[in-house]
Amino acid sequence: MLSKIIKPVYAHCDLPCGIYETDTMSHAAATCLRMIEKIEEINPDDFSAESRNAFVRAVQIKEQHARIVKEQLATLWMDYFKPEHVERFPELHELVWQSAKQASQVKQHVSRESCEKLIEDVAKVAEVFAATKR
Amino acid sequence: MLSKIIKPVYAHCDLPCGIYETDTMSHAAATCLRMIEKIEEINPDDFSAESRNAFVRAVQIKEQHARIVKEQLATLWMDYFKPEHVERFPELHELVWQSAKQASQVKQHVSRESCEKLIEDVAKVAEVFAATKR
Amino acid sequence: MLSKIIKPVYAHCDLPCGIYETDTMSHAAATCLRMIEKIEEINPDDFSAESRNAFVRAVQIKEQHARIVKEQLATLWMDYFKPEHVERFPELHELVWQSAKQASQVKQHVSRESCEKLIEDVAKVAEVFAATKR
Amino acid sequence: MLSKIIKPVYAHCDLPCGIYETDTMSHAAATCLRMIEKIEEINPDDFSAESRNAFVRAVQIKEQHARIVKEQLATLWMDYFKPEHVERFPELHELVWQSAKQASQVKQHVSRESCEKLIEDVAKVAEVFAATKR
Amino acid sequence: MLSKIIKPVYAHCDLPCGIYETDTMSHAAATCLRMIEKIEEINPDDFSAESRNAFVRAVQIKEQHARIVKEQLATLWMDYFKPEHVERFPELHELVWQSAKQASQVKQHVSRESCEKLIEDVAKVAEVFAATKR
Amino acid sequence: MLSKIIKPVYAHCDLPCGIYETDTMSHAAATCLRMIEKIEEINPDDFSAESRNAFVRAVQIKEQHARIVKEQLATLWMDYFKPEHVERFPELHELVWQSAKQASQVKQHVSRESCEKLIEDVAKVAEVFAATKR
Numbered sequence: 078m079l080s081k082i083i084k085p086v087y088a089h090c091d092l093p094c095g096i097y098e099t100d101t102m103s104h105a106a107a108t109c110l111r112m113i114e115k116i117e118e119i120n121p122d123d124f125s126a127e128s129r130n131a132f133v134r135a136v137q138i139k140e141q142h143a144r145i146v147k148e149q150l151a152t153l154w155m156d157y158f159k160p161e162h163v164e165r166f167p168e169l170h171e172l173v174w175q176s177a178k179q180a181s182q183v184k185q186h187v188s189r190e191s192c193e194k195l196i197e198d199v200a201k202v203a204e205v206f207a208a209t210k211r
Numbered sequence: 212m213l214s215k216i217i218k219p220v221y222a223h224c225d226l227p228c229g230i231y232e233t234d235t236m237s238h239a240a241a242t243c244l245r246m247i248e249k250i251e252e253i254n255p256d257d258f259s260a261e262s263r264n265a266f267v268r269a270v271q272i273k274e275q276h277a278r279i280v281k282e283q284l285a286t287l288w289m290d291y292f293k294p295e296h297v298e299r300f301p302e303l304h305e306l307v308w309q310s311a312k313q314a315s316q317v318k319q320h321v322s323r324e325s326c327e328k329l330i331e332d333v334a335k336v337a338e339v340f341a342a343t344k345r
Numbered sequence: 346m347l348s349k350i351i352k353p354v355y356a357h358c359d360l361p362c363g364i365y366e367t368d369t370m371s372h373a374a375a376t377c378l379r380m381i382e383k384i385e386e387i388n389p390d391d392f393s394a395e396s397r398n399a400f401v402r403a404v405q406i407k408e409q410h411a412r413i414v415k416e417q418l419a420t421l422w423m424d425y426f427k428p429e430h431v432e433r434f435p436e437l438h439e440l441v442w443q444s445a446k447q448a449s450q451v452k453q454h455v456s457r458e459s460c461e462k463l464i465e466d467v468a469k470v471a472e473v474f475a476a477t478k479r
Numbered sequence: 480m481l482s483k484i485i486k487p488v489y490a491h492c493d494l495p496c497g498i499y500e501t502d503t504m505s506h507a508a509a510t511c512l513r514m515i516e517k518i519e520e521i522n523p524d525d526f527s528a529e530s531r532n533a534f535v536r537a538v539q540i541k542e543q544h545a546r547i548v549k550e551q552l553a554t555l556w557m558d559y560f561k562p563e564h565v566e567r568f569p570e571l572h573e574l575v576w577q578s579a580k581q582a583s584q585v586k587q588h589v590s591r592e593s594c595e596k597l598i599e600d601v602a603k604v605a606e607v608f609a610a611t612k613r
Numbered sequence: 614m615l616s617k618i619i620k621p622v623y624a625h626c627d628l629p630c631g632i633y634e635t636d637t638m639s640h641a642a643a644t645c646l647r648m649i650e651k652i653e654e655i656n657p658d659d660f661s662a663e664s665r666n667a668f669v670r671a672v673q674i675k676e677q678h679a680r681i682v683k684e685q686l687a688t689l690w691m692d693y694f695k696p697e698h699v700e701r702f703p704e705l706h707e708l709v710w711q712s713a714k715q716a717s718q719v720k721q722h723v724s725r726e727s728c729e730k731l732i733e734d735v736a737k738v739a740e741v742f743a744a745t746k747r
Numbered sequence: 748m749l750s751k752i753i754k755p756v757y758a759h760c761d762l763p764c765g766i767y768e769t770d771t772m773s774h775a776a777a778t779c780l781r782m783i784e785k786i787e788e789i790n791p792d793d794f795s796a797e798s799r800n801a802f803v804r805a806v807q808i809k810e811q812h813a814r815i816v817k818e819q820l821a822t823l824w825m826d827y828f829k830p831e832h833v834e835r836f837p838e839l840h841e842l843v844w845q846s847a848k849q850a851s852q853v854k855q856h857v858s859r860e861s862c863e864k865l866i867e868d869v870a871k872v873a874e875v876f877a878a879t880k881r
Contacts (some may be wrong), residue, residue, distance in 0.1 A: 080401040082263075091854055091855070092246075092268060092269070092272055092855070093850040093851070093855075094249070094272070095240060095245070096238060096241060096242055096245060098234070098238060098298070100232070100235070101235060104230060104232060104234075104779040105263045105840065107230060108224070108228060108230055111228045111229070111230060112226075112228070115226065115228070116528050117528075121448070121526070121527075121528070124389070124392075124526075125389075125859075126384050126385075126387075126389070126400075127454060127455050127456075129400060129404075130384075130404050130453075130454065130455045131453075132528075132531060133400075133401055133534075133535055134226060134404065134408065134452070134453075135226070135403045135532075136532050136535040136536065137405070137408070137535070137539070138224050138226055138228070139534065140539070141224075142325065147821070147825060150825075151817070151818075151825070151847075152264070153846035154844065154847075155817060155820075155821070155850075155851070170840035170841075170842075170844065174239045174824070174825070175838065176822075177824075177825035178825065179825060180825075181761040181763070181825070184536070184761055185532075185533075185536075185761070185762075185763075186529060186532065187528040187529050187532045188529075189791070193808060219426075225449040225452055225453070226453070227449070227453075236463075239700070250662050253662075255660070255661075255662070256850070257789075258660075258794075260786050260791070260793070260857040261856060261857050261858075263806075264806050264855075264856065264857045265855075266403065266479075266662075266665060266669075267669055267802075267807070268806065268810065268855075270666050270669040270670065271807070271810070272664075274670065274673070281419070281423060282419075283804060284418075284423075285415070285419040285423070288442065289415060289418075289419070289442070289445035289446065289448075289449070289634075291447060292761075293854055304438035304439075304442065305438070306424070307420065311422075311423035312423065314423075315359040315361070315423070315424060318359055318670070319359070319361075319666075319667075319670075320663060320666065321662040321663050321666045322663075329630070331346075332827075338854045350532060354721070360648075360651065360670060360671070360674055362644060362647045362648070362651070362674070364637070364640060364643060364647060366640060366656070368634070368636045368637070368640075369636070369637060372632060372634060372636075376630060376632055379630045379631070379632060380628075383628065383630070392523070393523075393587050394518050394519075394523070394534075394589040395590075397538075398538050398587075398588065398589045399587075400540045400624055401534075401539070402538065402542065402587075402628060403628070405539070405542070406628055406630070409581075409624060421504060459609070469585055481766045493717040493720055493721070493784065494721075494782075494804060494808055495717070495721075495806070496778060496781045496782070496785070496808070497777055497781070498774060498777060498781060499768070500774060502768070502774075503770070503771060504770070506766060506768060506770075509766060510766055512763060513764045513765070513766060514762075514764070517762065517764070536762060537762070538764055540764070547692060550687075552691075553683070553684075553687040553691070553713075554714075556710065557683060557686075557687070557710070557713035557714065557717070558717060572706035572707070572710065573706070575660070576690065576691070576706065579687075579690075579691035579698070580691065581693075583627040583629070583691070583692060586627055587628070587629075652796050653796075657794070657795075657796070660794075668796075668799060668803075669803055670801040672800050672804065673803070673807070676804065705797075707871075718777070720804070721800075721801075721804075722797060723796040723797050723800045724797075724798065
């Protein structure tokens with residue numbers, strides 16, 4: 078069962094160990110959207126401590142996962158992608174760059190649209206990644 | 212493509228956001244084994260700075276990924292698994308506990324066998340996790 | 346009771362170095378309750394920047410110390426407790442597990458009751474720990 | 480160009496490597512003041528999710544940079560400054576201590592005055608540092 | 614002596630929450646000495662991967678715990694101690710400063726003597742701390 | 748005096764706060780080279796615990812500062828540089844990318860040449876950064 082799971086590789090070190098993946102990044106982008114939903118579930122007229130606690134926590138977790146997206150993008154770009162990949166996918170630099178800037182948008186706003194755009198961007202990077210594996 | 216990847220969920224927060232996964236744990240266990248291979252590739256009679264640098268880095272990365280396995284196990288056990296899961300899988304506590312202790316073995320030794328046992332243990336936890344999702 | 350618990354042992358590594366303690370966990374649980382008091386001291390009708398700054402900081406520090414409780418519980422459970430302890434205290438797995446889930450409750454709510462329950466749970470784990478030392 | 484920049488050294492390790500600087504500390508203090516400005520730009524009557532997100536983030540970044548100031552002060556004081564410096568600048572201990580306490584003030588309040596005082600304090604430490612380099 | 618020192622107070626935040634302690638610092642200093650013992654147990658003629666793994670890990674854990682001592686000293690000094698304490702214990706600044714410098718010595722060497730000196734220094738800080746609590 | 752120091756700005760957050768700098772990156776690259784010197788000062792025939800402790804620590808600090816270079820490069824590239832900068836300096840993506848890959852080389856080897864190349868690369872990024880400020 079494990080062998081099926083570890084095919085998509087893992088983005089983490091520059092030993093280099095040759096193990097990279099795009100799961101973490103995708104899960105983190107999905108979590109940002111989930112936080113928007115959590116924020117939307119909070120009654121905007123409720124300023125009880127309970128409600129404010131929920132708001133602060135949702136912002137923090139959105140912040141943290143948008144940061145994870147940026148870190149994973151940096152690792153894939155700096156450690157995994159090689160000159161031959163850039164030759165084959167000349168838009169790669171721009172794609173990663175725009176995705177990272179989109180992650181900052183997700184931090185700066187409470188916007189379902191921003192998160193959905195991030196999920197799309199990250200999926201495009203994951204597609205390029207998958208293509209280099211074939 | 213992404214939709215297939217993000218089905219297995221992500222282990223990370225106790226908001227709770229309902230997003231959990233076992234990929235990170237599995238990749239980290241696989242990385243520990245990869246570090247053993249890296250250490251085995253080092254000539255044991257070569258004490259050049261270059262070779263010693265490689266050794267220290269491999270130990271550190273093994274340490275770091277065995278730690279990730281333990282953190283992910285803790286998150287799944289503490290945040291994801293619920294009483295109904297324990298009722299259905301009464302061996303769950305012991306399974307997670309032994310897996311964590313195996314991760315410590317991986318830190319303490321340079322042993323291919325220890326790492327393979329960890330990969331198996333982690334796969335069992337992932338199987339139980341997958342079963343609770345069906 | 347606490348004063349009896351604090352024997353100089355420290356929960357921190359899987360070298361293993363044999364130094365474990367339950368102080369950090371107990372202090373962290375106490376800090377969570379202190380944060381609830383800090384939040385209660387804030388005037389709920391005061392939305393000045395000063396007051397909101399205090400609120401955000403109290404939530405963050407509660408979050409951080411509930412996380413410390415969970416980390417310490419994980420370390421004690423995974424590194425310190427051995428099969429002979431589980432044999433002697435068969436409720437150990439459940440006790441640690443429930444305590445961790447209680448720490449999540451403390452994060453999710455602004456509740457004096459939740460914090461007091463956490464302090465009790467953590468004290469029970471500390472008691473078992475102390476008993477294994479005798 | 481670089482050679483001009485790296486003359487002021489870098490505060491970071493106790494190898495010791497002999498590289499210390501006060502830039503990071505100064506930038507971090509300046510960032511705290513910038514956060515106050517960001518908070519002042521937020522409409523106090525606007526409790527939209529967008530506005531609350533901005534508030535929480537500004538508090539967090541202020542918190543983080545006041546912490547950086549404290550960490551850098553600790554590093555300079557503990558690792559860089561030597562007995563001969565204290566002999567030459569007998570007020571050094573008090574100066575660093577008061578600066579650290581001022582950084583705590585910056586965390587605890589939303590106060591332009593507190594931040595300006597911190598910037599001044601940090602500049603005094605940087606001046607002593609620069610004097611020891613001449 | 615240590616047993617007298619351990620009163621339940623915790624060094625950790627500048628909310629301020631009023632909860633401070635010297636346990637963590639004392640345990641961390643003790644751990645450094647334990648690492649020296651672990652290093653001494655390693656056969657100096659054994660350069661197997663197993664033995665080298667043990668050496669690297671012991672150095673890392675010594676490094677980490679000497680860092681914890683320095684962080685705890687910084688927290689106590691910057692957050693807990695007040696002007697009235699310095700007035701009552703005029704040697705306080707020097708005592709904390711020398712203890713921190715001793716922690717750096719512990720990092721830089723593999724020396725039982727250095728660690729024992731650190732334990733003594735830390736105990737003196739803990740004694741002053743305890744005196745301010747009476 | 749401070750005003751002279753804080754002109755070069757600081758790379759750290761995506762609030763965005765508008766404060767960016769290249770000092771940290773330059774200092775970190777210089778520290779990597781310093782670690783090579785420290786390693787070269789170690790007698791290669793000395794396998795005493797003291798000497799091995801020094802080696803492990805130097806590798807760790809090299810590792811840590813090469814990581815700081817990569818993080819700072821990521822922050823500048825993702826947060827500071829805007830489309831107009833890329834238009835004016837079309838080589839920017841490649842320049843940052845190659846610099847990051849050079850930082851990985853610095854981690855993977857004990858090589859004065861690699862570190863000097865990193866210092867040059869980082870200086871080029873700093874030059875582009877400075878040019879965008881004029």
